[in-house]
Amino acid sequence: MLLFVATLWSWSAEAAEMKVTLLGTGTPTPRLSSFSASTLIEAGEERLIFDLGRGSTIRLFQRKIPLGSITAHFITHLHSDHVVGLPDMWLTGWLGTPYGSRKTPMVIFGPTGTVAMTENLTKAFSEDIRIRIDDEGYPPAGIAFAATDIGPGVVYERNGVKVTAIEVNHGEKIKPALGYVVEFDGKKVVLSGDTKPDARVEKAAEGADLLIHEVAVIDPKLLKDYPNYRAIEDHHTAPEEAGKIFAQARPKLAVYSHIVFATVKPVQDVPEDALVARTRTTYQGPLVVGRDLMSFVISDKVEAFAPDGGPLKPTLGPDGELGTAVKH
Ligand SMILES: [Zn+2]
Numbered sequence: 001m002l003l004f005v006a007t008l009w010s011w012s013a014e015a016a017e018m019k020v021t022l023l024g025t026g027t028p029t030p031r032l033s034s035f036s037a038s039t040l041i042e043a044g045e046e047r048l049i050f051d052l053g054r055g056s057t058i059r060l061f062q063r064k065i066p067l068g069s070i071t072a073h074f075i076t077h078l079h080s081d082h083v084v085g086l087p088d089m090w091l092t093g094w095l096g097t098p099y100g101s102r103k104t105p106m107v108i109f110g111p112t113g114t115v116a117m118t119e120n121l122t123k124a125f126s127e128d129i130r131i132r133i134d135d136e137g138y139p140p141a142g143i144a145f146a147a148t149d150i151g152p153g154v155v156y157e158r159n160g161v162k163v164t165a166i167e168v169n170h171g172e173k174i175k176p177a178l179g180y181v182v183e184f185d186g187k188k189v190v191l192s193g194d195t196k197p198d199a200r201v202e203k204a205a206e207g208a209d210l211l212i213h214e215v216a217v218i219d220p221k222l223l224k225d226y227p228n229y230r231a232i233e234d235h236h237t238a239p240e241e242a243g244k245i246f247a248q249a250r251p252k253l254a255v256y257s258h259i260v261f262a263t264v265k266p267v268q269d270v271p272e273d274a275l276v277a278r279t280r281t282t283y284q285g286p287l288v289v290g291r292d293l294m295s296f297v298i299s300d301k302v303e304a305f306a307p308d309g310g311p312l313k314p315t316l317g318p319d320g321e322l323g324t325a326v327k328h
């Protein structure tokens with residue numbers, strides 16, 4: 001009997017891991033190496049996706065995860081770089097293929113406007129839907145949406161996984177904008193969504209295993225020809241500001257994703273040093289600059305893996321202790 005209990009516990013502990021995979025670490029910039037915002041969180045029987053940026057279907061296919069196997073989708077806000085992959089996930093996930101095969105409605109939560117978007121997409125793709133039902137015989141239920149407009153608060157609780165939406169500050173005109181807290185078996189992952197520095201993110205991330213935060217580096221020279229970058233800069237978090245949040249919240253690991261990196265001469269790959277050096281002025285703890293298909297396994301510790309699956313060592317500041325701010 002004791003043996004049985006011990007076995008059960010060890011099985012439970014293993015099953016209680018959370019796995020986070022960065023499907024897209026970028027922005028609207030059409031970089032080959034960093035698709036736009038999307039993060040996969042696997043916990044127990046749940047497979048959740050946060051934002052559906054460009055190419056999230058491609059990254060899932062690279063990981064051999066069927067698009068139709070996602071149990072629920074969550075949107076932070078309706079900027080295009082967070083939803084441009086939605087029609088692809090919805091339509092391609094329905095196809096009767098090993099990588100698709102969704103037979104039940106696509107479950108999606110997002111801020112006000114999400115339900116309207118799903119209704120409008122259904123109209124926009126009505127001919128494709130009609131043809132495929134008639135010709136290929138796919139189930140109509142699989143191309144339906146189960147969409148809900150949400151505000152802050154607990155929005156999803158299933159199979160021991162709890163998802164809480166928090167309001168964040170992405171600027172006066174971009175409302176509502178949400179971040180998410182995902183909890184499972186005493187573990188916690190926080191996604192900032194797109195935001196300026198926000199105390200609500202910092203508070204939510206206290207004691208978190210993983211804080212995935214956005215960041216923006218914009219070359220001031222760009223502002224001369226593209227004054228719109230001033231507004232963009234004002235909607236995001238600078239590395240020094242993100243560092244202050246990490247230092248206060250002290251997550252086990254801080255990760256940058258949704259990396260705005262704007263320079264006069266466009267670069268294909270974002271240089272990690274440019275982000276790390278500025279963050280180190282305010283934060284000495286463990287930090288990873290996210291790349292597409294990096295993953296993080298959370299058990300009683302947090303392990304990071306490179307896109308090729310090899311172990312990945314987070315950077316640590318010179319006076320670095322876990323989550324300790326620089327003393328001034
Ligand atoms: Zn945005």
Ligand SMILES: [Zn+2]
Nearest residue numbers: 027079081194
């Ligand atoms: Zn964005």
